[in-house]
Amino acid sequence: MRYEAGEDERTEKPMIPWIELDSASIPGEAATLRLKQRGAEFSIMLGSNELMNSRLYGSEEALAELAAERIAGRKAPAVLIGGLGMGFTLRAALAVLPADARIIVAELVPAVVAWARGPMADVFKGALDDPRVEVVTGDVTALIARSKGAFDAILLDVDNGPDGLTRSSNDQLYSLSGLAASKAALKKAGVLAVWSAHPDDRFTARMKKSGFATEAVSVRANAKKRGRKHVVWVGVN
Known part of the structure; x- marks a missing residue:
């Protein structure tokens, strides 16, 4: 759980988990791209490396x-x-x-x-x-x-x-x-x-x-x- 402080008190908000939406191979390579989403945020990953993020x-x-x-x-x-x-x-x-x-x-x-x-x-x-x-x-x-x-x-x-x-x-x-x-x-x-x-x-x-x-x-x-x-x-x- 993550805690975020408000103006008068701290409120507890659950972390939104990443969801893997799809994966795709890269032509000519063994590597795989993965598209992930967390709320309105997107990430394209290569293994453990994040190539790009919508934020x-x-x-x-x-x-x-x-x-x-x-x-x-x-x-x-x-x-x-x-x-x-x-x-x-x-x-x-x-x-x-x-x-x-x-x-x-x-x-x-x-x-x-x-x-x-x-x-x-x-x-x-x-x-x-x-x-x-x-x-x-x-x-x-x-x-x-x-x-x-x-x-x-x-x-x-x-x-x-x-x-x-x-x-x-x-x-x-x-x-x-x-x-x-x-x-x-x-x-x-x-x-x-x-x-x-x-x-x-x-x-x-x-x-x-x-x-x-x-x-x-x-x-x-x-x-x-x-x-x-x-x-x-x-x-x-």
Whole structure:
């Protein structure tokens, strides 16, 4: 039991237990994602590691906002988001991009898209139904490789950042060759924005070596600007 103090007295409130709603395999990996719910809160887990939580989304919003600032004023901007997650980056992008924008979201795990339209529909608030949005089920690395000069911005929230956790092949996305592919997929003065749970000086160096004018921005995980810090790299082509 947890005790919470009121204004005049302490009241006893039971802890709400987590309930596992569903699980899904990750293509090409033995690992399994699990969707859990506690009241109105959702969590996506990989083993004992929490990949994302519906209460902590400030840095995911910053990923979209920082990129959008750098392409502001462009006509009909095309934006690729790698990783659907809980939709916070997508929702933030929709809030700041113009009505003529086109947003492609690449999500590797089909179940994550199903969760967005099912148990987490209230979290997504209809974002997938916006006419500017197209969801592609598949590997964002392959999509980037076949796209030449296609995007004004690429936003990557894949895995735990450059230090892969869920899928070993994600390391390719953040390698020198992967960064070169992202650079080739961007238009002139396009933006590559990368989310990470942790700072990584080696990745900063790789982005710079790949020809991006790079800034590593420290952002709060909590939308209320409190709590632990994450990192968003912003690189201009």
